[in-house]
Amino acid sequence: xxxxxFKGFTLAAMAIALAACSSVPLDESGSGTGxxxxxxxxxxxxxxxxxxxxxxxPLAQQxxxxxxxxxxxxxxxxRSLVEMHSGYLSRNSQQNIRVEGNADERGGAEYNLAxxxxxxxxVARMMGLLGVNAxxxxxxxxxxxxxxxxxxxxxxxxxxxxxxxxxxx
Numbered sequence: 001x002x003x004x005x006f007k008g009f010t011l012a013a014m015a016i017a018l019a020a021c022s023s024v025p026l027d028e029s030g031s032g033t034g035x036x037x038x039x040x041x042x043x044x045x046x047x048x049x050x051x052x053x054x055x056x057x058p059l060a061q062q063x064x065x066x067x068x069x070x071x072x073x074x075x076x077x078x079r080s081l082v083e084m085h086s087g088y089l090s091r092n093s094q095q096n097i098r099v100e101g102n103a104d105e106r107g108g109a110e111y112n113l114a115x116x117x118x119x120x121x122x123v124a125r126m127m128g129l130l131g132v133n134a135x136x137x138x139x140x141x142x143x144x145x146x147x148x149x150x151x152x153x154x155x156x157x158x159x160x161x162x163x164x165x166x167x168x169x
Contacts, residue, residue: 041091050088052095052167059088063165065123066158069104072118074126082123085165086130093133096168099123101141102148104157109143116141119163 052059101116120139149156
């Protein structure tokens with residue numbers, strides 16, 4: 001039990017540390033999108049279209065956070081992806097998402113459902129720390145029931161250990 005509490009405190013400390021050094025801009029006035037508009041705009045730093053329903057947009061192309069085996073800690077390499085989606089959601093308060101947690105086929109169904117839920121909640125918590133309203137985000141788990149890769153190699157397993165960000169119309 002104490003190991004579980006320690007993991008919880010460690011995760012909370014990491015989330016606080018990530019939020020403390022966040023690069024989310026404080027002034028959104030020049031961002032090109034407003035919270036009352038259609039949600040389509042351009043990223044002022046890159047000039048790219050920021051529309052989760054446009055296949056050319058990074059919001060549509062980069063939607064998965066991948067996890068290490070038996071882990072629900074968001075890896076550092078996916079922080080910028082979560083920040084990008086969080087920035088969009090902060091500027092578009094009418095937009096809702098579902099974060100869908102997944103696991104590879106190893107382990108029992110109940111364990112994988114719980115692990116997938118922890119993964120989706122980890123992404124949702126990080127978004128909350130980056131300014132996204134909790135009412136915009138729903139965290140769910142599919143466990144091992146929705147694999148991207150159907151094989152049984154380590155590469156296939158790695159492809160299935162993820163949380164997908166799904167925008168709601």
